[in-house]
Amino acid sequence: MGFPRSALSLAVLASTVLAAGCQSGGDTGTAAPGAPSERSAEQTAGKPAEPTADIEVVDTGAATARMFAVVRNNESRVVVARVKFHPVDAAGAPVKAMGESTTVVLPPSSTMPVAMDVGKKLPTKVTVDLEPVDAKVKPAGDGDFTGKSATLSGDGTMTDWRVKTSFTNGYAEAVDKNIATLICRDAANKVVVAVTWGFSAAPGETVTEDHDFPSFEEIKGTPTKCEVFPRLAADFG
Numbered sequence: 001m002g003f004p005r006s007a008l009s010l011a012v013l014a015s016t017v018l019a020a021g022c023q024s025g026g027d028t029g030t031a032a033p034g035a036p037s038e039r040s041a042e043q044t045a046g047k048p049a050e051p052t053a054d055i056e057v058v059d060t061g062a063a064t065a066r067m068f069a070v071v072r073n074n075e076s077r078v079v080v081a082r083v084k085f086h087p088v089d090a091a092g093a094p095v096k097a098m099g100e101s102t103t104v105v106l107p108p109s110s111t112m113p114v115a116m117d118v119g120k121k122l123p124t125k126v127t128v129d130l131e132p133v134d135a136k137v138k139p140a141g142d143g144d145f146t147g148k149s150a151t152l153s154g155d156g157t158m159t160d161w162r163v164k165t166s167f168t169n170g171y172a173e174a175v176d177k178n179i180a181t182l183i184c185r186d187a188a189n190k191v192v193v194a195v196t197w198g199f200s201a202a203p204g205e206t207v208t209e210d211h212d213f214p215s216f217e218e219i220k221g222t223p224t225k226c227e228v229f230p231r232l233a234a235d236f237g
Helices: 004-026 036-046
Strands: 053-061 068-073 081-087 099-108 110-117 125-132 136-138 145-153 161-169 173-184 191-201 206-213 225-231 233-235
Touching: 004 136, 036 110, 036 225, 053 125, 068 081, 068 099, 068 125, 068 173, 068 191, 068 233, 099 110, 099 233, 110 173, 110 191, 110 225, 145 173, 145 225, 161 173, 161 191, 161 225, 173 233, 191 206
Parallel strands: none
Antiparallel strands: 053 068, 068 110, 081 099, 081 125, 136 233, 145 161, 161 206, 173 191, 173 225
16 A cells, blocks of 8 residues: 555655755865864964975084074064974984074074083084074164184193183163073184073163183183174074
8 A cells, every 4th residue: 555645745845845955065075163164264273374484404513502593584684583402312313402492583685603501421413493583683673792702722732722701782771591502613614613691681781691611611622712692692582
């Protein structure tokens, strides 16, 4: 015994309407309010973009109980970057260091060395992660460190190596808790001295520092040229 023809027609009609409704919803891609895809889109849209900059590491190594990286800023603007060190020994095992990362302010179109204390055991190899970060720079106005000099004396045998550094704060305001790095290279342009220290200076003040390298702090090589690199500090406040 079959169903009445009218009942079959209603059933077919209802199925057709339901299928059309499902197909229409799939074409528009509309998700229910609060669905995971909608929440993900909102979170992505609200997340600030990661800072980008054309910066690169051009040299790494270790000398005089410090590991170092030389960073180049290819931008025509100031870039603040985080430098994270990965020192390892000859077997590839991590070398314990006194610090592992720092933040550096890179002047426009500049090459800036960054050095950190590593302790008595120098790493055989140093690799570096480098990424730009959002931070202000103090002072924000125009200026520079002027009169930079690093005078080398001694011979490492009869007399200890000594480097006298000097530079002047050319900014219109005081600079506080900043960092300077001394780099000395040999005749083959290899870094044989890497030193870093903190300084503060009033406007127009000249900062001088003597760096002595006695026999227990061995310089592996013969330094022939030294440079000092004072830099501003990043402001995360």
